[in-house]
Amino acid sequence: MFLKLVKLELFKIFSKWRTYIGFIAIGVLVPIIHLAMLAEGETLIEVSTRVLRSSFxxxxxxxxxxxxxxxxxxxxxxxxxxxxxxxxxxxLAGEATSGTYRLVLIRPISRLQLVIAKFTAGSIYVALLVIWLFILALGLGVLIFGTGDMIVVRYSINIIPEADVLWRYGISIGYSFLSMWVVYTISFFFSSFVENSIGPIITTMAILxxxxxxxxxxxxxxxxIQELFFTTHMNAWIILFDEKIDYAAFFRSALILIGHVLVLSISTFIYFNKKDINS
Amino acid sequence: MIKFIFITILIVFSAINSYSQDASNIAKELLSEYNKINTFQSDVSIKIDISYLNAPEKIGKIYFKSPNTTKVDIEGFSMLPKQGTGNFIGELLKLKSTVISLGKEKVNNIELTHLKLIPNESKDIVLVDMYVNENKMTVVKADITTKDNGTFYIDIEYVNSVKFNLPSKVEIEFVVPNFKMPKAFVGPRDKSKVDEMQKEGETTKGKVILKYWNYIVNQKIDNSIFKK
Structure with a gap:
């Protein structure tokens, strides 16, 4: 039953054209950045490594x-x-806007089942978007530029051996999903309070x-204070591209993000379960 | 009195001249030793130690062809110091230079002859201090001062099993500009690390260790290798 609900919610998500905006935006932006790197990447590397070029x-x-x-x-x-x-x-706000809340809830499913199914379907959408980003960025990148050792310029210059790169990207995909999941959970949380989706969209964007x-x-x-912001921890995947990975910092950031997801999603489930639904 | 001054000047001049001639002879003898190497190929490992650079040790092949063509064949990306690879001592000795001996010095309990080379025509190299083991006719230390890239301090250990002056280990120390990433480009997570780096000076010491093994000397190396 629950799986059917999730499938139904996924069908709803992918029936709306706004769902494809993210996929299209990534589909357009990523090749543009690839082309820009093809034209200017050499200069970028030269600038980053200028300090070493006098001796090497x-x-x-x-x-x-x-x-x-x-x-x-x-x-x-x-x-x-x-x-x-x-x-x-x-x-959630979309159901209220189209007036389908009561129609859905008179069916033999609990409110909790509905809200969890919606949350799960949305999470699957987030995962697909992140996977799409990686497939396009990494796949097209490797196709155009090939593979090799990876240079990472942060507060230091790290050169990661080729054999050591892919597993880092593997974990990065998981972490990127976690980061985006937090954003999704925040917008889902706000979506449960109102009857128009503009509010939660704008509020989440404003917070970000x-x-x-x-x-x-x-x-x-x-x-x-910055340590408490979820935005500070969203890009902790870059720690994975240090020569010596600070696992303590990485897992701390991951736990903070998981904490955000748990608190916000459970709050949404509880609120939605008790919410007065009038439309 | 004038006679005394004249004789003193003559003695000093001839002493300097003989020192200079000695130094030139040592340099010539060294050059003939290093000139015995027309080509070589060997396995090489390169390890770079700079505080802000984390690079893996690289292993590959190095090819040298006289007079000064060096090719390193390492899979992926590699960095080679501008001084200290190939038959670099031979190349330094080939430069037309004024050579002065600064006497003997003991380094690690070995008596070495300190030679100063002042190249007359080199565009980049300004001064070279060489420390020569005259018993083995090898240069075991060289401080190379360049016009644009600072000074390189080089220590060399030689392969005992071959009759040529070929290094088994070369340690190169030099000064590199410090890497300073603007704070605006890093997130809050890295700000403290950037702060730490900003406190460091404008320059920092760098070290490269090159190890060589499996030498093949004076055998024909295909030109295509150097064109790759």
Missing amino acids: DFNGELINGYMVTRIIMQFLFINIPLLITLVGGDM IVLNILNMVDIGAFST
Whole structure:
């Protein structure tokens, strides 16, 4: 029964054209970034490694599909959450807008089953979007630029051996899903309160934008507060591309995100179960 | 009195001249030793130690062809120091230089002759300090000062099993500019690490260790290898 409900919700999600905005946006943006890297990638690498070029001769290619994928992920990680809110914000509010809540709930399913099925279907959409991003970024990247050792420029310059790259991307996919799941859960949470999807979409977007701006503030005392923002932990997948992975920091960030998902989703389930439904 | 001054100058001049001639003779003898190497190929490992660079040790093949063609064949990406690969001592000795001996010095209980080479025509190399083991006619230490890329301090250990002056291990120390990522480009997670790096000076020490083994010396190497 529950699986049928999830399938039904997935059918609903993929019947709306707004669902495809995310897929189309990624489908357009990723090849554009690939083309830009094809034209300017060499310059980017040269600038990043300028300090070493006075003492070393560089042999072999540093631009490859792995490196480009990481850059794409960094670019898109700020914007993909905005696309996810389009679907998340509509999950419950959309039913209210179209007046189908009561119609659905007179069927022999509990409210809890319905809300969990909707949450699960939305989560599957998020997972598909993340997988689509990786397939396109990594697949097209490897096709255009090939493979090789991966250069990662952060506060230090890391060169990761080719054999050591794919498992890091494997875990990154899982972590990226977790990050996007938090955004989806927030928009799903707000979606349960209102009868129009614009509100939860705009609210989630506003939270993301405000927290991302606050993350950029560089005041010593502020860093403790920044630690509490989920946006600070959303990009912890980059830790996986350090030479020595700080697993403690990685799992702490993952737990904070999981905590957000649990608190917000359970709150939504409880609220929805008791909610007065008038439409 | 004038006679005394004249004789003193003559003695000092001839002493300097003989020192210089000695130094030139040592340099010539060294060059003839290093010139015995026309080609070589060997396995090589490259390990780079710079505080802000995390790069894996690389293993591959190195090919050298006289006078100064070196090719490193390593799978994937690799970085080679600008000084210290191939038959670099031979190449330094080939430069037209003024050679001065600065006497004997003991390094690791071995008496070495300190030679100073001032290249007359090199575009990049300004000065070379060489420490020579005259018993084996090998250069075991060299400090190479360049015009644009600072000074490279090189320590060399040689292969005992071959009759050529071929290194088994070369350690190269040099100064590199520090890497400073602007704070705006990192997230809050990395700000403290960037802060730490900003406190460090403008430059930092770097070290490269090259190890060589499985030498094949003076056998024809196909030109296509160098064109790859």
